[in-house]
Amino acid sequence: MIAITGGLGFIGSHTARALLDLGESCVLVQRRDAEPPPELAGPDVVVERADITDLGALLELGSRHKITGIVHLAGSMPWPPDPDQPVEAARRAIGSLFNLIRAAQDWGVGRIGLASTIGVYAGVPGAGPLREDLPLPMASPHVIPAFKKIGELLGGHLADVTGLEIVNYRISAIWGPRGHAADPFFPAPQLVHAAARGTAPDLSALRSPAYAEDAIDLCYAKDCGRAIALLQLADRLNHRTYNVASGRATTNAEVVAAIKTVVPGARVELPTGGTSGGTCLDITRLRQDTGYQPAFDTERAVADYIAWLRAGNER
Incomplete structure (x- = not known):
């Protein structure tokens, strides 16, 4: 069973549908009570209310479900900015990632996917498709890519010290239903x-x-969801970072x-x-390691x- 934070959100709902189509069950983690849409209703989908900034509530999910993987799509970065509590907003954003890593350790999860963004490439010089191995500038023009870069760096460090497989999804411009x-x-x-x-x-x-x-x-939302599902379920991944895009x-x-x-x-x-x-983003890694092709x-x-x-x- 794959836990998807923000599982009833835009990209989350399409990822859940793709996982179901590939024969996997899902627990969709939401901060608020919500019912799954008709296309996600069924015995292989469970919706759980939990705030991922609350470690206790998050860990409790593991006592009710056998969670084997995590796809982290919840919008936990401090956006829009909170002018009154900027430090606390940043603490919640980074703390939620620590909580998910702790949960993965407790649950024995094999792979965690972290949503990043095409925005991390802002300021990269040169033309042509952008590859995952290009050096990124330290500065970011917007808070979202700034925190996604932080998440990628933290994820890499935590993968090294915990032995968990932590994979970054650099997601392009997504459009479509929901x-x-x-x-x-x-x-x-x-x-x-x-x-x-x-x-x-x-x-x-x-x-x-x-x-x-x-x-x-x-990248159309249904293609994006399928790409993330394939990355989550692949027997073996050869990289820590993948562009999720049309190419x-x-x-x-x-x-x-x-x-x-x-x-x-x-x-x-x-x-x-x-x-x-x-x-545009180079999707050679994604194609080679999962067989993905935009539909x-x-x-x-x-x-x-x-x-x-x-x-x-x-x-």
């Missing part, structure tokens, strides 16, 4: 939601203007074109004037996402 309706870093979700509703997109949540030529490694940079223009194929007349045009190229190209992802929204789902 995700953000308005993402601050890329406009694909806003464009799809607008097309499904028949409205013009509201891009006010973006941190910078969106242009047709802008590109990033967009290619998708332009906003490609997303717009795919939307118009599914919804002719959708009002989702973007201005030109952006930067060509864009960031969703841009058009298939758009069609699936719009169908999900038109079925009455809000995001």
